Every structure is written in C-alpha cells, then in structure tokens.
Amino acid sequence: xxxxxxxxxxxxxPSQTLSLTCTVSGGSxxxxxxxxxxIRQPAGKGxxxxxxxxxxxxxxxxxxxxxxxxxxxxxxxxQFSLKLTSVTAADTAVYYCARxxxxxxxxxxxxxxGTLVTVSS
Amino acid sequence: xxxxxxxxxxxVSPGQxxxxxxxxxxxxHKYACWYQQKPGQSPVLVISQxxxxxxxxxxRFSGSTSGNTATLTINGTQAMDEADYYCQAWDSSTVVFGGxxxxxxx
Numbered sequence: 598x599x600x601x602x603x604x605x606x607x608x609x610x611p612s613q614t615l616s617l618t619c620t621v622s623g624g625s626x627x628x629x630x631x632x633x634x635x636i637r638q639p640a641g642k643g644x645x646x647x648x649x650x651x652x653x654x655x656x657x658x659x660x661x662x663x664x665x666x667x668x669x670x671x672x673x674x675x676q677f678s679l680k681l682t683s684v685t686a687a688d689t690a691v692y693y694c695a696r697x698x699x700x701x702x703x704x705x706x707x708x709x710x711g712t713l714v715t716v717s718s
Numbered sequence: 719x720x721x722x723x724x725x726x727x728x729x730v731s732p733g734q735x736x737x738x739x740x741x742x743x744x745x746x747h748k749y750a751c752w753y754q755q756k757p758g759q760s761p762v763l764v765i766s767q768x769x770x771x772x773x774x775x776x777x778r779f780s781g782s783t784s785g786n787t788a789t790l791t792i793n794g795t796q797a798m799d800e801a802d803y804y805c806q807a808w809d810s811s812t813v814v815f816g817g818x819x820x821x822x823x824x
Contacts, residue, residue, distance in 0.1 A: 644761065644804055646813035657811050660719065693760060702749035702767050703808045708760040
C-alpha cells in the first residue's frame, strides 16, 4: 500500500525559501493516473491546498499562492517536492503531501503524516 | 473564489445520528468528499464522491447531497468519531476545502 513521507527543514527564516520533499513508497509515483499534491494546515486552523503535479510535469496551483510556489517531481527517486519563496510567519503550518485521484472531485488518499514548518528568525 | 461553508461545531450524544453540512454555490452540480482528522493525525478520506465510502470506512458513515448542500451523516455515533471533519470540492482547476467542523460526542 502506498505511503507518503514528508521531509525537510523544520525552521525557515523569513524571506527565505521553504523546501520540502515527499517520498512515495509502496508503489511507483508514475503508476496509475494519480497526481501528487501539497496541502498545509496552520495550527488550529483548516486545510489549504497548495498545488499539484502529474508525473508528466503538468501543475496546478492555488491562485493565492501561485506566484510563490513551485512543485516538481523526480520519478527516478519516487519523490515530489515543494518550494515556497519569500516566506513569512503566515506560512508557518503543518505541510502534508498527498496522492490525488483525478476524478470529478479530486480527492486525496492517502496523506503523509505531515511535517511542521516554522517561519521564524 | 469558490467557498465551502461548514458549521464550526456539532455535538451529538453517543449512539445518536450526527449530521455535518457543507454548503457552496452550485455544489449540487459538483461533487464533494469528506475527511476525518483526529488530533495530531493526518486527514483520512471517509466519503470520496458525494456518497461513496472507501474500503475500511465503517458503514455508519454516509454522504448525501441536495441542492447546494452536501451532508456527512454518522449513524450510531461512537466516541471514536469525535474529530474534525472537512468537506472538499473541485472548482475552476482548484481544490477547495471547507473550514472544518468539530464533532463533539458527549
């Protein structure tokens, strides 16, 4: 069964770039017609979709973050990555990676365990 | 931008039926899914496409839609069902989540 695991620095300074990687295990990131997404959740708040990528390289981003976000995929490593530039304290959150099923609703299953990223000097 | 509205909180007694709503413009013409998130854990998909229940999800969880509202229903609510619940839809190439509903079983 497919599992996802986020990794990356837990602390990022303001104005710098947040970089996270999601490693997919238990299956090939290229198999099936799935897409791969990043979602975040500030402490005590709701979920916010950041964006997604297909293994073809095609991407979609949340319009509110689009100017600062890049999602990429490395099929040879079975990984996909997130870069968020010019971070501020408002970007402090638990970041999840998830597999997306491209249907009329595009649900996510499974999710990674999440990684807390704090933006602070 | 598209918005999904959920009640912040819902309370239910053990063994009773809990209903959590999710409203959005023309949601009846789209599809919604639902996630359960317990404290300190990742969200888990409980309803995948309005009414479909993924394997491993108890039968007491069901989904429905009417007009602009999707509803997650939990029959015979158990203490273990206490969690935050989020609806999600897809609009204009964007994933949208509702604000979440805290279900309290008391």
